[in-house]
Amino acid sequence: MRNNVNRRDFLKISAGVAAGTATAGMGGEALAQGKPAAGFAYKPEKGAKLRVLRWKRFVQGDEDAFMKNVKAFSDKFGVEVRVDNEGWEDVRPKAAVAANVGSGPDVIYGWFDDPHQYPDKLLDVSDVAGYLGAKYGGWYPVAETYGKRDGKWIGVPLGAAGATFVHRISHVQAAGFKEFPKDLGGFLELCKAMKAKNTPAGFALGNAVGDGNSWVHWLVWSRRQDGQREGTRVINSPETVKALEYAKALYATFVPGTLSWLDANNNKAFLDGQVSITNNGISVYYAAKTSTDAKVKALVADIGHANYPIGPTGKPTELHLFSQAFAFRYSKAPNAAKAFMAFMMEKEQYEPWQQAAIGYITQPLKAYESNPIWTVDPKHTPYRDCVKNMTAHSHAGKLGYASAAAMADFIMVNMVAEAASGSKSPKEAAERAQARAQRYYKV
């Protein structure tokens, strides 16, 4: 256990503690691609006991299926597993504490770049990730980005709580669009037409950890090329300024009040008919389906889901709440921890769990694209591709405490909000974001 905490450590710990995640492709090299993985075999220690910390379920079915899988693991390998649940935004401080005091849960299901903040405290799980990747069609590129550091896997990606553009099909059609636009220009035109019809769009511009970060990162990265300015910190770039000008035009079509919206606001506004387009997980559709209110239930047939439009980069640049499991070196049962992480990702466990979570979680392994959950209802299908369409929130920059701190500080969200609302010009907003980001990246 470390007894001395210096300034650098403190900043790293603080970054870990902060909820949320990060921004900007300000620099750093792209992650090194991995070496061939070593073999993996299920060999948990005899009589091992595991403590697992995960984020609290998004839907009840998720937790029930997860616990069923945990029981199956315990029955099969004789390993006692205790699972603790924590609010999804509260897992990060607990993980940071566990990492820094060297004691706590054996396995944690955390978010985004959590493992990159304390990589030296984590087990190398290259064997597990290599085994799963080989067996299930390979990992999506973004899963490798988040799971690997310096060629080693330090996390086993679980998937992402994906978001799409949730919209009212009839309102989109009434605005003169047969289908949801797939490019930025078309999307802006749609929002303008819908505003004119008094069925406006609305996207969170408050400090919304999930929905706010998701759409603003997409918006800014949609105009950036991968590795375009590798090695430099360039959030203040001509592409960013163009993206912010677009945000300003888009904001003019929004329902009033989005500057203060947090994660829960857009759900409520959509279900109440205040907005006809927003970005969200499948929860809105699920809430409408299970509602006892006839008015809300009537929305089910009219709710559509579309993947985020593609910008001048020509490829998807979505950001979703990405989760991965990681195990600590202090664990007394490292093999059992690895076995647990692998077991939960096997087809027999993972697919039923995904189904029970009604499409809330999108897989990081390509083979699970064929899970029937994505086709049983055509409205689920866009969520299938969320991880495939993802760009890491650090863009070309290296994941770590700076990327986590920058996201926790809502630099990107605030930049877009400032430019969109007109409180700053796009150029000024980009300059301020750059200055804020540099504070973290200098450490």
Next chain:
Amino acid sequence: MDYLESPMRRWVTLYIPLLCFLVILLFPFYWMAMTSFKPNEELVSRAANPFWIVQPTLAHFERLLFTTAYPQWMWNTILVSVVATFTSLAASVFAAYAIERLRFRGSKQTGLAIFLAYLVPPSILFIPLAAIVFKLGLFDTRWALILTYPTFLIPFCTWLLMGYFRSIPYELEECALIDGATRWQILVKIILPLAVPGLISAGIFAFTLSWNEFIYALTFVSSSENKTVPVGVITELVEGDVYHWGALMAGALLGSLPVAVLYSFFVEYYVSGMTGAVKE
């Protein structure tokens, strides 16, 4: 002097400001109560009156009390708050008495240092405290909270009691000393009975701080059965971006009642305790 008080003047100087205070102070309670009895349909509807309920329901309380471990969280909160408060008060009485009355060399600086310790925010202290909690094997137990809460309660209570002890005439102690009383007898038989209002106000403050504490409770406890109310309701009643507002507000309402009842019983002592503590 009543002739100087016209009804208009009385409205402007008393009733209207009082009404403003009441609205500001009671509105959060009103909102909590309204939301906790409102059905979900009315909660999300723009057409519904936000300040009133058309069809009140107990469904949120039912969910809170019977589908979550809320009663257990409440018991944990009570236990942790009461034990931490009494422990802290005992330590603070000795510390404040020593600093104010024994007047050893450096007593003033000690008092100041204790106050400065209170200014260190828990968000900085929780990492080193976590290391200690783990080393002592207290992680995920209620003892982790009972023993860490005094780190912010004792400085606060000591500072408050120092002010109150200062307001008790020194001559009373001198008389007792002449009559042969020991320091312990002076403390127990003279100072403490006179300092009851100060003790109550420090106790209420300590109890409230413990009751509302979040970051230590979040960090040092993992098991649902050991959680306190502030952490438990957030964990159990927020599912992703779906906030169960009705049940959350029901939890907040029930959680705030014990503190409100405590205040109402001791409000007179509390006011005089605060006045004693601040006067020089």
